[in-house]
Amino acid sequence: MKKKDYNADKYDKPSVTVDMIIFTVKDDDFNVLLVKRNIPPFENYWALPGGFVRIEESLDEAAKRELSEETGVKDVYLEQLYTFGNPKRDPRTRVITVAYFALINSKDLELKASTDVSDVKWSSVYKMPELAFDHKTIIEYAVKRLRWKMEYTTVGFKLLPKKFTLSQLQNIYEIIFNKKFDKRNFRKKILSLGLIEPTKEKTMNVSHRPAELYSFKRKIGEIIEIL
Amino acid sequence: MKKKDYNADKYDKPSVTVDMIIFTVKDDDFNVLLVKRNIPPFENYWALPGGFVRIEESLDEAAKRELSEETGVKDVYLEQLYTFGNPKRDPRTRVITVAYFALINSKDLELKASTDVSDVKWSSVYKMPELAFDHKTIIEYAVKRLRWKMEYTTVGFKLLPKKFTLSQLQNIYEIIFNKKFDKRNFRKKILSLGLIEPTKEKTMNVSHRPAELYSFKRKIGEIIEIL
DNA sequence: TGAATAGTGTCTTTCAGACAATATGCC
DNA sequence: GGCATATTGTCTGAAAGACACTATTCA
Numbered sequence: 466m467k468k469k470d471y472n473a474d475k476y477d478k479p480s481v482t483v484d485m486i487i488f489t490v491k492d493d494d495f496n497v498l499l500v501k502r503n504i505p506p507f508e509n510y511w512a513l514p515g516g517f518v519r520i521e522e523s524l525d526e527a528a529k530r531e532l533s534e535e536t537g538v539k540d541v542y543l544e545q546l547y548t549f550g551n552p553k554r555d556p557r558t559r560v561i562t563v564a565y566f567a568l569i570n571s572k573d574l575e576l577k578a579s580t581d582v583s584d585v586k587w588s589s590v591y592k593m594p595e596l597a598f599d600h601k602t603i604i605e606y607a608v609k610r611l612r613w614k615m616e617y618t619t620v621g622f623k624l625l626p627k628k629f630t631l632s633q634l635q636n637i638y639e640i641i642f643n644k645k646f647d648k649r650n651f652r653k654k655i656l657s658l659g660l661i662e663p664t665k666e667k668t669m670n671v672s673h674r675p676a677e678l679y680s681f682k683r684k685i686g687e688i689i690e691i692l
Numbered sequence: 693m694k695k696k697d698y699n700a701d702k703y704d705k706p707s708v709t710v711d712m713i714i715f716t717v718k719d720d721d722f723n724v725l726l727v728k729r730n731i732p733p734f735e736n737y738w739a740l741p742g743g744f745v746r747i748e749e750s751l752d753e754a755a756k757r758e759l760s761e762e763t764g765v766k767d768v769y770l771e772q773l774y775t776f777g778n779p780k781r782d783p784r785t786r787v788i789t790v791a792y793f794a795l796i797n798s799k800d801l802e803l804k805a806s807t808d809v810s811d812v813k814w815s816s817v818y819k820m821p822e823l824a825f826d827h828k829t830i831i832e833y834a835v836k837r838l839r840w841k842m843e844y845t846t847v848g849f850k851l852l853p854k855k856f857t858l859s860q861l862q863n864i865y866e867i868i869f870n871k872k873f874d875k876r877n878f879r880k881k882i883l884s885l886g887l888i889e890p891t892k893e894k895t896m897n898v899s900h901r902p903a904e905l906y907s908f909k910r911k912i913g914e915i916i917e918i919l
Numbered sequence: 920t921g922a923a924t925a926g927t928g929t930c931t932t933t934c935a936g937a938c939a940a941t942a943t944g945c946c
Numbered sequence: 947g948g949c950a951t952a953t954t955g956t957c958t959g960a961a962a963g964a965c966a967c968t969a970t971t972c973a
Binding site for chain 2: 949950951952953954955
């Protein structure tokens with residue numbers, strides 16, 4: 466069969482959703498945003514935020530819409546992860562979901578802290594509750610992808626505010642990879658990339674030696690875009 | 693809005709297809725399989741093989757089905773590439789397509805050479821005709837992904853028959869990356885991976901020094917699976 | 920001055936890349 | 947012997963990893 470028939474309505478159509486894996490590093494923990502479902506199926510289970518793709522919007526637009534609905538943040542890193550389409554993944558009807566992951570920095574995060582009503586929460590990736598659908602699998606997949614990309618690109622920088630210290634950056638790597646790195650080697654490597662530069666500022670009001678604040682040279686975007 | 697409403701039929705549903713980017717290296721060229729459309733839209737244009745996802749099959753199953761319908765081959769490398777969902781990508785109706793790429797080795801290929809009727813052909817990736825829909829973009833994306841993966845994993849080995857020479861392997865890399873590699877460095881690197889071993893056989897009936905045939909130690913699968 | 924974190928340099932090992940001569944089989 | 951391709955090793959430079967002490971601020 467080679468598209469002899471183009472009648473799209475000849476077949477039953479699946480529903481298509483986007484699901485968002487929204488990561489952040491907060492309170493020295495690797496977090497993902499979850500929402501509590503208040504309707505069946507999986508009523509009262511925690512799940513990834515998401516929703517139906519509207520007929521006139523692209524997948525990226527749907528993802529951005531969902532992201533902004535859940536968090537209010539806009540200028541974040543967003544990447545299509547994978548499309549999950551097992552016919553049994555939703556017990557009711559056929560739903561194919563396009564998963565996206567987003568990286569939010571801890572600074573922007575505070576803005577929306579007010580929205581933290583009881584049905585939305587940040588959950589540690591290392592201690593997740595039981596989740597609806599195949600969302601556990603999806604998150605595991607997203608974690609793998611994020612780690613892989615953080616080894617070969619600079620996506621990880623998107624988890625930081627505009628100005629940051631090298632210790633903060635190292636801290637993010639250590640939390641996400643769940644292991645320690647040597648401080649000298651880490652700094653040597655990061656600085657050798659030539660992507661960040663010291664500002665004239667230092668951290669204030671700390672009861673120890675203040676750290677230099679760095680900022681991006683704004684061309685990180687390109688470097689992430691490998692694949 | 694947090695999934696207040698689960699009525700999937702409340703929204704118009706898009707159609708969902710799979711499109712297959714089937715790569716092979718053949719006659720010293722990097723090829724992709726194309727089919728000629730015989731119905732609108734884009735009638736008489738070349739396009740990627742593909743078709744609607746049936747309501748009861750998974751995406752992977754749909755991809756395998758399409759692959760086997762087009763090529764007759766089964767045991768090949770298959771990987772989900774990306775999902776393209778621009779609302780305007782199909783001029784008629786909303787179609788979201790999940791693209792998969794497959795790697796076929798030149799040996800299996802001959803089995804199906806007979807199917808090469810006029811509406812199916814192997815096209816050089818370097819000289820493609822004008823294509824239907826956004827299929828050019830999809831192929832470019834697939835080429836990027838394949839190269840990226842061939843740098844960091846051993847997917848490329850899937851383009852080879854069970855027994856092969858190191859020159860054949862190098863040839864495949866040179867064709868896909870469209871550049872030459874140093875023979876000694878290439879062999880050193882490949883052999884240092886410890887993934888292949890010499891068989892006792894050599895190439896026959898060549899009018900020059902025969903080459904050693906190698907085979908896999910069968911655990912390449914795992915190594916590819918770094919997402 | 921003590922507590923807490925910031926900041927810095929050397930040595931070793933490993934890997935990538937440049938580079939050319941000999942070996943084998945067929946005609 | 948001539949042709950065509952196969953096979954093999956060394957050197958150099960770059961980057962990764964192991965490793966420990968001094969600097970700065972505040973309380």
